[in-house]
Amino acid sequence: MERALTRITYLSTRARQHERLMALAGVPLDRAAVALLRQVADSEPLRPGGLAQRLGVEASHVTRTVQQLQKAGYVTRVPDPHDRRAQRIELTSLGRQAVDRVREAGARGMQLALAGWSPEELRQLAxxxxxxxxxxxxxxVEDESGQDADAQVGSA
Structure with missing residues (x-):
C-alpha cells in the first residue's frame, strides 16, 4: 500500500501533470498558487499565518503567493472581524471560477482514468x-500532540 501511495503522490505532483491540468482548466497558475486557492476555497477566510499552517509552509511563502494572486485578481484581503488590525484572505469571483475549473478538469481526468470501474467499485474506493x-x-494529530502511538496502544 505504501508503494501505491508513493506512486499516486508522484503522479499527481509531477510538473508535467500540473501543466496539463492547468491547460485543461485554462488557469495559468503554479502549484503553490493552486494549493493556496484550494485551501481558501475549502475554508472561511483565513489569516496568512493560518494558511501557512494548513499548507505546511513558511508564512513568507504564503505572503508572496497571496501577493501574486491578489495582483492577478484571484484573492482579496478582508478585515478580520475579531481583530481589525489583521487581514484574512478571501477568494474573489475570479478565484472561485479558477478553483472550480481546476476541480472540474481534475474530476474529468479521474473519470477517464477510472472509466472501467463499476459503480460499486467506485463507491468502495471512495x-x-x-x-x-x-x-x-x-x-x-496524535503525533503532533507529542504522544507516541505505541505508548497509547499500551495504555489502552
Whole structure:
C-alpha cells in the first residue's frame, strides 16, 4: 500500500501533470498558487499565518503567493472581524471560477482514468479512501500532540 501511495503522490505532483491540468482548466497558475486557492476555497477566510499552517509552509511563502494572486485578481484581503488590525484572505469571483475549473478538469481526468470501474467499485474506493485519509489525519494529530502511538496502544 505504501508503494501505491508513493506512486499516486508522484503522479499527481509531477510538473508535467500540473501543466496539463492547468491547460485543461485554462488557469495559468503554479502549484503553490493552486494549493493556496484550494485551501481558501475549502475554508472561511483565513489569516496568512493560518494558511501557512494548513499548507505546511513558511508564512513568507504564503505572503508572496497571496501577493501574486491578489495582483492577478484571484484573492482579496478582508478585515478580520475579531481583530481589525489583521487581514484574512478571501477568494474573489475570479478565484472561485479558477478553483472550480481546476476541480472540474481534475474530476474529468479521474473519470477517464477510472472509466472501467463499476459503480460499486467506485463507491468502495471512495468510502475506503475517505476512511484512510481520516485515519491518517487522526494519527497526524496524535503525533503532533507529542504522544507516541505505541505508548497509547499500551495504555489502552
Amino acid at each position: 468510502t475506503l479512501f475517505h476512511r484512510m485519509v481520516d485515519d491518517f489525519l487522526a494519527h497526524s
